[in-house]
């Protein structure tokens with residue numbers, strides 16, 4: 001063998017005996033076959049076999065299997081983002097003339113995807129009140145192929161009665177999909193409550209370090225595997241094994257991170273409640289939440305993401321007051337180690353159940369910093385709003 005060849009061909013080093021606790025990163029586009037027969041029959045390897053890098057490597061399989069076990073599902077697909085997972089949980093199952101009904105509290109880019117792309121493909125798009133199953137019952141018809149849920153809802157945190165929604169959907173022959181990003185399967189298992197498809201933004205708590213994007217679709221049954229696998233292959237969608245390795249590492253601490261975040265969130269929520277600037281806190285784990293009983297019935301725990309609704313007179317001061325924060329960062333993609341705040345508009349994203357309050361909600365994600373530093377930040381922030389409210393009052397009475 002000449003050097004020009006030797007530098008190309010890798011020696012067959014065996015991994016026997018190297019029983020590491022971490023999952024190796026297998027990179028590869030093409031895979032090679034022992035003989036021509038193996039190559040000719042590669043299509044018979046099925047969705048679990050290896051045929052091409054796009055369809056997975058041993059590294060991505062490890063992540064898929066871990067997620068399937070957590071979700072109580074039959075199989076999991078990995079996609080380049082949580083939004084990609086939502087889109088491809090819908091696309092393979094819808095055709096012109098079909099209808100999809102989405103919870104009015106769905107992640108806003110999902111609404112955008114449905115309103116623009118699904119509508120362009122001839123799919124009728126409708127929205128139902130996420131907390132009134134009778135509204136779904138009223139709207140669903142024989143054309144409805146999918147009912148989309150997100151529980152709790154993006155930003156406004158409404159918990160859905162998934163068993164009832166699934167009963168209605170299945171009675172009409174529709175599939176039920178559920179975006180489970182807020183809870184992760186550690187705190188909620190939608191398949192156990194009737195969902196056929198569950199999506200996760202692995203970008204958030206699973207990876208947990210704000211340094212990559214990934215999403216997953218877990219199916220409840222084997223018959224849902226082929227449509228998604230086929231679509232992902234035709235659209236050319238797969239993920240990097242290096243990113244999968246990072247998610248595999250990040251998710252090992254997801255339980256600790258989420259428990260910590262939920263505990264600190266509850267403590268900090270106490271500082272908002274009762275403050276003169278605050279109307280209410282949206283967080284289903286609060287006994288005062290309108291959805292608390294449903295959350296308690298179906299969920300196994302809470303994450304560290306909650307939202308704050310301010311009193312109308314305080315709203316104009318919220319965004320300027322964010323500038324006094326020292327530990328919290330301002331940003332949208334929650335679930336990482338760093339605590340985040342993000343002012344969110346709501347009204348433009350509601351059609352079935354209009355949002356009647358002011359169009360500002362502050363969404364807060366708790367990370368893993370020292371709780372005292374976070375508490376001091378919240379204190380500074382609320383003091384700043386209170387000072388501005390005081391100045392308003394002084395101006396009015398002058």
Ligand SMILES: *Cc1c(COP(=O)(O)O)cnc(C)c1O
Pocket residue numbers: 080081082083084086107150154179181182201202203204213214215333
């Ligand atoms: C962030 C988020 C997504 C999208 O995840 P990306 O990986 O950022 O695309 C989907 N659903 C919910 C509920 C989210 O919060």
